Amino acid sequence: MLPECRAGSPASLSRLESRDLNDRQTCTGDRKAEDYMWSRANQLFCWASPLLPCCWCQVSRFCPPRKSCYDWIGPPDKCSNLRPVHFYIPENESPLEQKLRELRQETQEWNQQFWANQNLTFRKEKEEFIHSRLKAKGLGLRAESGQKATLNAEEMADFYKEFLSKNFQKHMYYNRDWYKRNFAITYFMGKVALEKIWNKLRLKQKKTIN
Amino acid sequence: MAASPHTLSSRLLTGWVGGCVWYLERRAMQESPHKFMHLFRNINKQWITFQHFNFLKRMYVTQLNRSLNQQVKPKPEPVTSPFLEKTSSGQAKAEVHELRPISPPSLPLSRKANEKELIELESASVIEASIDVGNATKEEKQWKEMKLHVDDLPGILARLSKIKLTALVVSTTSAGFALAPGPFDWPCFLLTLLGTGLASCAANSINQFFEVPFDSNMNRTKNRPLVRGQISPLLAVSFATCCALPGVALLTWGVNPLTGALGVFNIFLYTCCYTPLKRISIANTWVGAVVGAIPPVMGWTAATGCLDAGAFLLGGILYSWQFPHFNALSWGLREDYSRGGYCMMSVTHPALCRRVALRHCLALIGLSTAAPILDVTTWTFPVISLPINLYISYLGFRFYRDADRKSSRKLFFCSLWHLPLFLLLMLTCKQPPGGGSDKGEPQS
Numbered sequence: 001m002l003p004e005c006r007a008g009s010p011a012s013l014s015r016l017e018s019r020d021l022n023d024r025q026t027c028t029g030d031r032k033a034e035d036y037m038w039s040r041a042n043q044l045f046c047w048a049s050p051l052l053p054c055c056w057c058q059v060s061r062f063c064p065p066r067k068s069c070y071d072w073i074g075p076p077d078k079c080s081n082l083r084p085v086h087f088y089i090p091e092n093e094s095p096l097e098q099k100l101r102e103l104r105q106e107t108q109e110w111n112q113q114f115w116a117n118q119n120l121t122f123r124k125e126k127e128e129f130i131h132s133r134l135k136a137k138g139l140g141l142r143a144e145s146g147q148k149a150t151l152n153a154e155e156m157a158d159f160y161k162e163f164l165s166k167n168f169q170k171h172m173y174y175n176r177d178w179y180k181r182n183f184a185i186t187y188f189m190g191k192v193a194l195e196k197i198w199n200k201l202r203l204k205q206k207k208t209i210n
Numbered sequence: 211m212a213a214s215p216h217t218l219s220s221r222l223l224t225g226w227v228g229g230c231v232w233y234l235e236r237r238a239m240q241e242s243p244h245k246f247m248h249l250f251r252n253i254n255k256q257w258i259t260f261q262h263f264n265f266l267k268r269m270y271v272t273q274l275n276r277s278l279n280q281q282v283k284p285k286p287e288p289v290t291s292p293f294l295e296k297t298s299s300g301q302a303k304a305e306v307h308e309l310r311p312i313s314p315p316s317l318p319l320s321r322k323a324n325e326k327e328l329i330e331l332e333s334a335s336v337i338e339a340s341i342d343v344g345n346a347t348k349e350e351k352q353w354k355e356m357k358l359h360v361d362d363l364p365g366i367l368a369r370l371s372k373i374k375l376t377a378l379v380v381s382t383t384s385a386g387f388a389l390a391p392g393p394f395d396w397p398c399f400l401l402t403l404l405g406t407g408l409a410s411c412a413a414n415s416i417n418q419f420f421e422v423p424f425d426s427n428m429n430r431t432k433n434r435p436l437v438r439g440q441i442s443p444l445l446a447v448s449f450a451t452c453c454a455l456p457g458v459a460l461l462t463w464g465v466n467p468l469t470g471a472l473g474v475f476n477i478f479l480y481t482c483c484y485t486p487l488k489r490i491s492i493a494n495t496w497v498g499a500v501v502g503a504i505p506p507v508m509g510w511t512a513a514t515g516c517l518d519a520g521a522f523l524l525g526g527i528l529y530s531w532q533f534p535h536f537n538a539l540s541w542g543l544r545e546d547y548s549r550g551g552y553c554m555m556s557v558t559h560p561a562l563c564r565r566v567a568l569r570h571c572l573a574l575i576g577l578s579t580a581a582p583i584l585d586v587t588t589w590t591f592p593v594i595s596l597p598i599n600l601y602i603s604y605l606g607f608r609f610y611r612d613a614d615r616k617s618s619r620k621l622f623f624c625s626l627w628h629l630p631l632f633l634l635l636m637l638t639c640k641q642p643p644g645g646g647s648d649k650g651e652p653q654s
Contacts, residue, residue: 062353073439075352081427083439085356110425119427122549153544153615160548160557170549175489178423182443186419189444 062086080115084108094197100188108182114174122163129159248455248515251581326534356439366435369444371411371453379410379505385633386509386524389586389640401464402512406505408457409473415450415479419443424489428546463507469512476504492555495566499532520586522582522652527577527632535605535625537563541609567621569608574632575599591639595632602628 064086072086087101087106134140134149139156358366383406389401418425418436422443425431454477462470480501482546487494503525510521540547540556540563549552555563578595581587605624609617 010447026511032575053215062350064353064355068355071356071439072353073356074354080430083300083426083437085439086353101549115423115427118551119549128433157544157557157560161560164548166558167240167551168553171489174551175486179420179486182420182422185448186443189442193444 006139031045077112077116079119079150080112081119082111082115084110089149094189094192096197100185100192103181103188104185107185108180111164111178125163126156129156224324224339229563233550270627271293271415281401309453312314319490339344354439355602356630358441360444361539362440365448366440367449369450370415370435370441372414373411375414376410380407381513381619381630382502382528382633383505385637386506387513387592388509388637389506389524390510390513390520391585391641391643392513398465398512401460402469402509405457405460405465405469405473408453408506409477409506412450412454413477413480415446415453416477417485418487419446419450420481424550424552427550428543430543430546443614446452461512465512468514468515468517469508472504472508472511476501476508477562479504488552490553492553492558494553495533495536495555499529502532519584521586523580523586527574530570530577531625531629531632534567534609534621534627537567538609538618538625542615560613568603568606568610571599571603579631581639585641587636587639587641591636594639595635598628598635 062072062074069088069090070087074084074086076083085104087105089101090097093101112114130149132153133155139149225552234473380403384399384403387402390392396470399479421431422436425434426437426609431437435447436443458470461473462485481499484497484501504526507521508516511517514521532609537555540554544554544557546552547557555566574597575592578592578599581591582589602621602624605617605621609621611617
């Protein structure tokens with residue numbers, strides 16, 4: 001269904017150094033081609049279909065320059081407010097590094113899903129609350145000036161309280177899982193760092209012997 | 211980013227473009243989504259597709275309700291900067307609009323009708339596509355390499371350790387040390403400040419480490435280093451450890467074990483009690499108030515080596531001060547707290563929130579009166595501190611009665627200058643040493 005990450009140099013992507021499909025650092029090097037869309041086509045698909053809520057879109061599939069050996073972090077997602085990370089896959093990735101990367105990737109997707117859903121639900125329920133209160137007051141959805149009618153902070157307080165208590169259990173489960181994942185990621189980061197240091201020392205040792 | 215295509219498209223819809231646009235929109239609305247996808251697949255027709263669907267995108271953007279744009283929530287009112295933190299955005303927002311000449315499509319489309327539309331709309335599409343190119347480039351420019359530059363590290367660590375809050379904590383510790391009876395020992399004083407500062411840095415770093423996704427979703431905290439990926443979680447934890455260990459060691463062996471123990475306890479209370487409790491129960495505010503109260507107690511114990519009435523008085527003053535300060539601040543953040551899942555009094559028990567703030571404003575008057583009774587200050591102190599205490603109580607009362615944003619902001623800003631002034635007055639009215647023994651002069 002989704003278009004492949006293509007080679008060539010469309011105007012906006014000419015700034016990026018490589019569009020080579022075989023290059024590991026580009027989209028298809030580390031993922032299936034179908035997983036990636038040309039970023040603008042992606043946005044277009046999203047915008048072209050008014051039936052799809054914004055949060056169902058994939059995040060912009062940015063492809064970092066070939067020379068870069070680091071992860072790249074993007075602007076905050078419009079739905080979840082979380083910044084997506086494009087993970088770098090080194091050529092000689094160890095099993096531990098792979099495990100870490102996959103854990104981070106999976107956590108990122110899990111976080112994205114939770115917060116996108118959370119924010120969307122909040123916005124939707126807030127709108128419904130405003131509509132129902134305005135209706136109860138006998139006011140229309142638009143003020144006389146033509147602008148959207150809103151309630152003041154004190155009127156909204158009831159909604160905030162209700163929303164918080166309604167989602168309390170959900171947040172408890174999320175908090176518990178988030179703490180677990182955060183600790184696990186940091187633990188594996190530590191292990192990977194130690195592994196790298198150990199490999200460097202071994203390499204140095206070999207060089208001095210030679 | 212959602213705003214600029216909308217603005218541009220509204221301009222482009224004027225004049226003769228409008229007619230063609232309407233025609234195209236009608237055609238596009240009648241097409242099934244599958245046909246769009248079919249067009250997408252053809253790689254060689256990328257520019258045709260691009261121009262065509264960019265234009266369609268503009269159509270849908272203008273036709274759709276604004277609320278369907280990709281903004282999760284409208285921008286909130288400007289939030290006051292709490293705890294002296296800056297909330298300025300550090301993101302680069304270079305506006306690049308590239309107007310490139312786009313060659314007409316060379317390959318035929320599968321459907322003739324689209325060709326016709328494209329020829330009609332080519333000139334409009336040229337500008338559209340190039341502006342969209344600019345937007346896409348702008349979006350791609352916002353991607354940053356997660357490479358740590360050594361030059362940036364001090365700034366990043368300063369923000370990670372909430373350096374301004376740490377400075378406030380250190381100054382309350384110094385007030386505690388200075389107000390304590392006994393000779394003023396400069397080396398001990400400096401070690402206490404350094405140790406407390408390091409402990410505070412460690413605690414703040416761990417707090418940020420725990421709260422990355424929550425901080426991302428709140429305007430006040432969305433520019434923190436871990437949220438922006440400027441530093442890895444491992445580095446944040448390492449930094450915290452590198453601050454906590456020497457900090458506590460300094461306090462324990464450089465000052466005295468009691469101060470060291472209080473330092474450890476405070477780090478634990480802040481990171482392992484207050485931080486998780488924020489999402490579980492409103493009790494977090496009371497725990498947080500204790501966290502704020504401990505530094506001046508540490509200053510006192512560093513000077514005297516014991517926990518006596520004066521230490522508890524100072525702790526009590528800072529404890530009471532936290533409530534008008536934080537409750538007023540949290541009043542304007544109710545939406546963010548509700549959405550983010552934070553259990554704060556301002557959301558769950560608004561009346562209690564205001565009542566507690568007022569109660570503790572009045573308690574400050576009581577505590578200033580207790581100061582001379584406990585021989586911490588002279589009787590001048592309750593008298594000269596009465597005006598500022600009455601003023602903050604008045605603002606507390608207004609907040610209690612009016613319960614609006616204006617009164618909450620006034621109370622919050624008052625609390626920011628009230629505390630330093632209050633401590634300063636305390637220092638100037640410090641009880642002079644009795645019996646003519648060699649004591650240090652009041653520090654100011």
